[in-house]
Amino acid sequence: MPEIAELERTLDLLREAIEWPATPPLAGRITARITAPAQASRAWFQSRWALAAVVVLLAIAGLIAYTPSRDAIASWINLHTSITRVNQLPTPSPLPSGPLGKRLGLGEPTTLAAAQAKVGWEILVPATLGRPDEVYFQLDAPSGEVNLVYKSRNGLKTSGQTGVAVLITEVSGNVDTNYFGKMLGQGTTIQDVTVNGHQGWWISGEPHEVFFADANGNFRSETLRLASNTLLIDEGGIIVRIEGDLTKTQALEMAASLS
Amino acid sequence: MEGRPTDGDLFTRAQRGDKVAYEEIVRRYQEVAFRTAYVITGSSADAEDAAQEGLVKAYRALATFRTGAEPRPWLLRIVANEARNRARSAGRRHQLELRLAERFRPGDAAPSPEAAAVAAEDRSRLLAYVNGLSEEDRQVIASRYFLELSGEEAAAALGIPEGTVKSRLSRALARLRERVEESPHA
Numbered sequence: 201m202p203e204i205a206e207l208e209r210t211l212d213l214l215r216e217a218i219e220w221p222a223t224p225p226l227a228g229r230i231t232a233r234i235t236a237p238a239q240a241s242r243a244w245f246q247s248r249w250a251l252a253a254v255v256v257l258l259a260i261a262g263l264i265a266y267t268p269s270r271d272a273i274a275s276w277i278n279l280h281t282s283i284t285r286v287n288q289l290p291t292p293s294p295l296p297s298g299p300l301g302k303r304l305g306l307g308e309p310t311t312l313a314a315a316q317a318k319v320g321w322e323i324l325v326p327a328t329l330g331r332p333d334e335v336y337f338q339l340d341a342p343s344g345e346v347n348l349v350y351k352s353r354n355g356l357k358t359s360g361q362t363g364v365a366v367l368i369t370e371v372s373g374n375v376d377t378n379y380f381g382k383m384l385g386q387g388t389t390i391q392d393v394t395v396n397g398h399q400g401w402w403i404s405g406e407p408h409e410v411f412f413a414d415a416n417g418n419f420r421s422e423t424l425r426l427a428s429n430t431l432l433i434d435e436g437g438i439i440v441r442i443e444g445d446l447t448k449t450q451a452l453e454m455a456a457s458l459s
Numbered sequence: 460m461e462g463r464p465t466d467g468d469l470f471t472r473a474q475r476g477d478k479v480a481y482e483e484i485v486r487r488y489q490e491v492a493f494r495t496a497y498v499i500t501g502s503s504a505d506a507e508d509a510a511q512e513g514l515v516k517a518y519r520a521l522a523t524f525r526t527g528a529e530p531r532p533w534l535l536r537i538v539a540n541e542a543r544n545r546a547r548s549a550g551r552r553h554q555l556e557l558r559l560a561e562r563f564r565p566g567d568a569a570p571s572p573e574a575a576a577v578a579a580e581d582r583s584r585l586l587a588y589v590n591g592l593s594e595e596d597r598q599v600i601a602s603r604y605f606l607e608l609s610g611e612e613a614a615a616a617l618g619i620p621e622g623t624v625k626s627r628l629s630r631a632l633a634r635l636r637e638r639v640e641e642s643p644h645a
Contacts, residue, residue: 207632207639212604221497223489223493223494224493226485226489226510226514227489228482230515230518233511234518235478
């Protein structure tokens with residue numbers, strides 16, 4: 201039997217003999233893609249972008265409360281979140297098929313009590329919504345991440361992006377990396393808000409893109425997806441993200457009732 | 460000092476919106492990006508799409524690249540994620556089949572010494588065994604030996620922790636050795 205070391209040497213030698221398909225000349229094509237203002241690869245995205253462009257024309261005078269001047273300026277907002285304003289949103293990753301938790305990258309299904317046993321903070325539940333329909337937990341954030349799902353509620357629409365009425369994500373403020381990332385097109389607005397004396401941000405308008413980082417702070421591109429209106433708050437050291445096709449008033453009421 | 464800019468310099472410039480710097484980054488990485496995607500998808504067409512889409516996506520996400528981090532694993536992670544998404548798409552499953560370049564194939568027209576002919580047979584047989592391994596084994600062996608990815612880069616490309624790369628590689632090599640041993644030519 202060949203020794204493993206010998207096998208490894210043979211594999212090293214084999215490398216020179218392998219015939220790879222010719223590498224396509226990508227550099228020029230990619231420069232063309234990132235330079236052209238609206239050269240998306242999917243028809244639905246182009247039409248969405250055309251709509252966003254109209255919204256920009258209507259809204260440019262005053263709706264954008266946060267307006268970095270360049271197309272790729274990241275801004276820390278002290279909620280372990282980077283927010284980048286871009287001229288053209290990247291193509292979101294296709295959502296995986298399967299159950300909700302897998303599709304949205306929420307982690308493993310669990311119960312509120314079981315999730316509570318795994319995290320070092322008191323999981324916050326909005327009194328206006330009551331107990332969640334589903335609870336998920338995952339360890340991607342160093343202190344864990346809890347997701348509360350509200351499938352439907354009176355007076356709340358189902359989000360076209362998540363397929364549920366409200367999605368609440370909670371991580372501990374001890375997360376020391378840039379955990380959430382958001383990319384906003386020009387049709388999305390961001391405003392400062394205050395909830396029970398805590399700082400927060402309300403992101404609304406055209407769907408924006410959200411993604412998550414892994415435990416090392418690296419961007420996980422497979423999590424890049426379109427998101428509905430989102431309220432992001434620092435609730436006494438717990439970062440809470442509330443997403444849904446919500447009005448600002450609805451989201452603020454939910455946040456104010458977290459306990 | 461004049462000279463070839465480092466990858467770090469290029470990333471810093473690209474983060475400031477310098478598209479020429481990003482084009483140079485792509486030139487440096489397009490081959491390893493494309494081949495990594497090919498190992499994952501098993502299809503050169505899918506690999507081309509994945510590498511192109513991944514490198515565009517990486518440009519859009521440059522704000523998330525941490526200064527001082529290693530750029531290669533960061534880029535490969537994004538391209539490999541694109542490749543996996545394509546590989547998962549229903550009805551588009553291809554099995555990676557690595558081939559020997561013509562001049563290394565056994566029985567090639569050019570006369571060669573007996574020793575070289577035997578070596579060619581060995582290479583061909585070993586590559587057939589690699590192609591016959593499970594997808595997981597094949598990918599980890601191809602990443603480490605054929606693409607020469609570091610442990611960190613292979614972890615990024617395969618979407619697994621670095622420690623798992625080591626254990627998976629160890630098991631894959633053991634299985635490959637078994638196949639070689641079982642071979643009537645061993």
